[in-house]
Amino acid sequence: MIEDMLRTPSAVRDAERYTAHNYHPLPVVISSAEGAWLTDVDGRRYLDCLAGYSALNFGHRHPTLVRAAHEQLDRLTLTSRAFIHDQFADFCRELAALCGKDLVLPMNTGAEAVETGIKVARKWGYQVKGVAPGQANIIVADGNFHGRTTTIVSFSTDSDARADFGPYTPGFTVVPYGDLAALEAAIDGNTVAVLLEPIQGEQGVVLPPAGYLPGVRRVCTENDVLFIADEIQSGLGRTGRTFACEHEDVVPDLYLLGKALGGGIVPVSAVAADADVLGVLRPGQHGSTFGGNPLACAVATEVVRLLATGDFQRRSAELGERLRAGLEGLLGKGLVAVRVRGLWAGVDIDPALMTGRQACERLMARGVLAKDTHGSTIRLAPPLVITPDEIDHAVAQLAAVLAG
Structure with a gap:
C-alpha cells in the first residue's frame, strides 16, 4: 500500500x-x-x-548566487550581444583577472566553449602562425571528453559518443593521454594547438603523470603551438586550486571554462586567453545570442568573486x-x-x-x-x-x- x-x-x-x-x-x-x-x-x-x-x-x-539571480531577474535578463548591458564588463574583467588573461569570450555550454577554442586556434594558426588554408591540425588525447557536438565527437575515442554520427570532422590527431613523447612526435608544421583535459573526468578522474602537463607546456612553446586546457569540469575550485593546471604551475594559452561558472543556476561558459590569441576574432565571425546575457553575467560574476577569496x-x-x-x-x-x-x-x-x-x-x-x-x-x-x-x-x- x-x-x-x-x-x-x-x-x-x-x-x-x-x-x-x-x-x-x-x-x-x-x-x-x-x-x-x-x-x-x-x-x-x-x-x-x-x-x-x-x-x-x-x-x-x-544564497549569494540565488540573490544575484533574483535581483537580476527583476531588472534585465537578455539583450543579445547586439547591445552592451551593465553586467557584462564586470564579469569579463573579473573572470579575466581570475584567469590571469587579457580577454574573455562568454558562451553558454561547455561544448560551445570547446567549439570556440577550436575555431580560435584554427584562425590563430592561419592568421598568426601562417598555416596553409584548410590544413590546421589539433592534437587531442585518447579517453577525452570535451562534449557531444559533431565536431567534438569526431575526435572522441568513446564508441558510444562517436558511432553512427559520421561523417566526421577532419583536422584532429589522437595520441595516448599522458604520453609526452607521442604528443611531441605528432606535432608538425600544421599543428595549431594541443587540446587536453588536465584531469580526464569522464574517463574516471584520470590524473596526468607527474611532469606531463609541464612537458606539454614546454613542447607547445617550443613548437609555436597553443595549449588549450579544458577546465570545464576540473576548474573553478574542484581540485583544490582554481585550475587543475596550477597543481604543476602550468599556464595554458586558453582556458575553457563552464559548469560551475553558472553557479548551478544558469548555463555559462567562457574562453579566456590573451589578446594575441582571442584578438584574432572580428565582428560577425563568432557569437551566441544568449552568450554573456545579463542574468548569466550577474550570477557568474558572483561565482568569480567567491573564487577570488580562495x-x-x-x-x-x-x-x-x-x-x-x-x-x-x-x-x-x-x-x-x-x-x-x-x-x-x-x-x-x-x-x-x-x-x-x-x-x-x-x-x-x-x-x-x-x-x-x-x-x-x-x-x-x-x-x-x-x-x-x-x-x-x-x-x-x-x-x-x-x-x-
Missing part, C-alpha cells in the same frame, strides 16, 4: 515515456535541494556526490585529503584503485563484485547519489560546501555497499 502512494514510480515512467533515451538516469526524481542535499518527490533526502558533474561546486541554491579552493584541498584517506581505507575491501585530486575522486570497484551502475544504485538506496562511468568505476564529486561529517557518511555508505 505504501508503494502505491509513492510519486517516484509514475514520475519515472512519464520521464521514460516522453523523452528521448539519450541518458540512463538513476530512478530518483528530485524536487528540491539545498547545500549538499537533495530531496525527492516522496520526501527522501540524498547526499549529492555528483554536483551536476561539477556544475554545483558551490552547492544547491547558494576559500573554496582551500576547502576543497583540505576536505579532499579527508576523502582520500577514507577511500584509500577501502582498498582491498572492494576497491582496487582510487584517484583523488581535491574533492574529485575516481573509484575503481573490483569488477567481480559489481558494476559501477550497480554500485550507484545501491548507494542511492542508502541515500547517496553518485555516477558511474566505464565498467566498474564511479566518480565522486560532492559540492565544495560538503562537511567533514558528510564526507565520512558518504564513505561509510560506500563501505557498506562494498561489504554487501
Whole structure:
C-alpha cells in the first residue's frame, strides 16, 4: 500500500515515456535541494556526490548566487550581444583577472566553449602562425571528453559518443593521454594547438603523470603551438586550486571554462586567453545570442568573486585529503584503485563484485547519489560546501555497499 502512494514510480515512467533515451538516469526524481542535499518527490533526502558533474561546486541554491539571480531577474535578463548591458564588463574583467588573461569570450555550454577554442586556434594558426588554408591540425588525447557536438565527437575515442554520427570532422590527431613523447612526435608544421583535459573526468578522474602537463607546456612553446586546457569540469575550485593546471604551475594559452561558472543556476561558459590569441576574432565571425546575457553575467560574476577569496579552493584541498584517506581505507575491501585530486575522486570497484551502475544504485538506496562511468568505476564529486561529517557518511555508505 505504501508503494502505491509513492510519486517516484509514475514520475519515472512519464520521464521514460516522453523523452528521448539519450541518458540512463538513476530512478530518483528530485524536487528540491539545498547545500549538499537533495530531496525527492516522496520526501527522501540524498547526499549529492555528483554536483551536476561539477556544475554545483558551490552547492544547491547558494544564497549569494540565488540573490544575484533574483535581483537580476527583476531588472534585465537578455539583450543579445547586439547591445552592451551593465553586467557584462564586470564579469569579463573579473573572470579575466581570475584567469590571469587579457580577454574573455562568454558562451553558454561547455561544448560551445570547446567549439570556440577550436575555431580560435584554427584562425590563430592561419592568421598568426601562417598555416596553409584548410590544413590546421589539433592534437587531442585518447579517453577525452570535451562534449557531444559533431565536431567534438569526431575526435572522441568513446564508441558510444562517436558511432553512427559520421561523417566526421577532419583536422584532429589522437595520441595516448599522458604520453609526452607521442604528443611531441605528432606535432608538425600544421599543428595549431594541443587540446587536453588536465584531469580526464569522464574517463574516471584520470590524473596526468607527474611532469606531463609541464612537458606539454614546454613542447607547445617550443613548437609555436597553443595549449588549450579544458577546465570545464576540473576548474573553478574542484581540485583544490582554481585550475587543475596550477597543481604543476602550468599556464595554458586558453582556458575553457563552464559548469560551475553558472553557479548551478544558469548555463555559462567562457574562453579566456590573451589578446594575441582571442584578438584574432572580428565582428560577425563568432557569437551566441544568449552568450554573456545579463542574468548569466550577474550570477557568474558572483561565482568569480567567491573564487577570488580562495576559500573554496582551500576547502576543497583540505576536505579532499579527508576523502582520500577514507577511500584509500577501502582498498582491498572492494576497491582496487582510487584517484583523488581535491574533492574529485575516481573509484575503481573490483569488477567481480559489481558494476559501477550497480554500485550507484545501491548507494542511492542508502541515500547517496553518485555516477558511474566505464565498467566498474564511479566518480565522486560532492559540492565544495560538503562537511567533514558528510564526507565520512558518504564513505561509510560506500563501505557498506562494498561489504554487501
